[in-house]
Amino acid sequence: MSLPFRQFGDSADAGINVESDDYPTTAELLAMEDQANKADLELTVTDDPDPVAAGTDLTWTAVVTNHGPNPAAAVSLSDTLPAQTPFVAADPACKAAAGTVTCGPRRPAVGASRTVTITAHVPADLVHDAGGPVALANQAVADNLVGPDPDAGNDGASTTTTVVAVADLAVSDFVAQAPPTQLVIGGTLDVTLHGTVASNGPSSPMDATLTTAAARTRARPSRRPRPRGASPPWRSAPRTADSTFTVGCDRPGAHTYRFTASVTPARPGDTDPVRRTTTGRSSSPSTASCRSGSTSSRRAASRRRSSSRAASPPSPS
Structure with a gap:
């Protein structure tokens, strides 16, 4: 059963509570929300x-x-x-x-x-x-x-x-092992240099090239020196590097030989940020007196040198 109700002013035959506005549809509400946001x-x-x-x-x-x-x-x-x-x-x-x-x-x-x-x-x-x-x-x-x-x-x-790759490469303790104190003019002796190569990071490992050189009259490398082993230096594990030089003299007197080693990145694009200040270099001077002598004296000097090398401690691995 329905009961008609009329508001004040409604006529007897008019619609009851007619609404003049329509409610928005769901699509219209969503469109308004999108527009507002x-x-x-x-x-x-x-x-x-x-x-x-x-x-x-x-x-x-x-x-x-x-x-x-x-x-x-x-x-x-x-x-x-x-x-x-x-x-x-x-x-x-x-x-x-x-x-x-x-x-x-x-x-x-x-x-x-x-x-x-x-x-x-x-x-x-x-x-x-x-x-x-x-x-x-x-x-x-x-x-x-x-x-x-x-x-x-x-x-x-x-x-x-x-x-x-960026790493602070360093070479240290590049020291001659039992260097000769006397040389015979015209003769030669081998000198072994022992050093340590390391990388202080932050990039690690880094392939590196060790370059050695000798200065003063007859000092010259007998072979191209390289770090011992095939692996590059690691940040936390320094590696040893031995190099051998042949030295000699052609006039009497004291001769000083200076051996140097420097380490640089081997790959293009790798850098050492502190190379300009430290140069990753180490040097070792050695002085020997050159004198004249016979062949037998040279041999004796060579035997003394060989004996000195045999008595020197082995290089760390």
């Missing part, structure tokens, strides 16, 4: 440093800017790290999982920006294992979770960072 987001990503040394940290800075026309109610940022770089740290609003860092939500007003920093570690052996510099790609996307973006083309950004 529409925001043009722009994302930029920069890296620091570039190039980056293997064995150090790399930081990306992502900046999300809201160009309007409305405030962005909920903006999230998703950043995909390079596969070779483990996550280290990010802003408190960020979480890392499976190589992806997710940050947000943020609420930037029209014209406002929000900045996020993300840090990852570059492995010390990345460049050495790859055989040369490596390019790391970082990709990020900003998303307005509650509204459309009229220009989605600037919602993503990426940057590429070059990884290089």
Whole structure:
């Protein structure tokens, strides 16, 4: 049963409580919500440093800017790290999982920006294992979770960072082992120099070339010296390097021979940041008196030299 009710002023035969406005449809409500939350987001990503040394940290800075026309109610940022770089740290609003860092939500007003920093570690052996510099790609996307973006083309950004090998190489204790104190004019003797080659990182290992030289009259290398073994120097494990020189003299008197060794990166693109100040060099002077003598004297001098070498302690491995 229905009971008709009339408001004051309604005629007896008029409709009861007629509504003049229609309710909006669901589609119309959604369209209004989209219009109210529409925001043009722009994302930029920069890296620091570039190039980056293997064995150090790399930081990306992502900046999300809201160009309007409305405030962005909920903006999230998703950043995909390079596969070779483990996550280290990010802003408190960020979480890392499976190589992806997710940050947000943020609420930037029209014209406002929000900045996020993300840090990852570059492995010390990345460049050495790859055989040369490596390019790391970082990709990020900003998303307005509650509204459309009229220009989605600037919602993503990426940057590429070059990884290089940088290590403080050093050679030390380049010392003559039992050097001769006397030489016969016209004769020669071998002198063994013992040194230590090391890499202080941050990149490790690094292939290195050891160069030795001798100065003063008759000093000359008998062979091209190289570090002992085929492996390059490691940051935490210095390696020994022995070099042999043949020395002689052609006039009487005291002669001083100076032996030097320097270590440099072997691969193009690898650098030693402190080479300009320390030169990765070590030197060892040795003085001998040159005198005339017969063949038998030369042989005796050679036997004395051989005996001295046999009594010297063995080189550490």
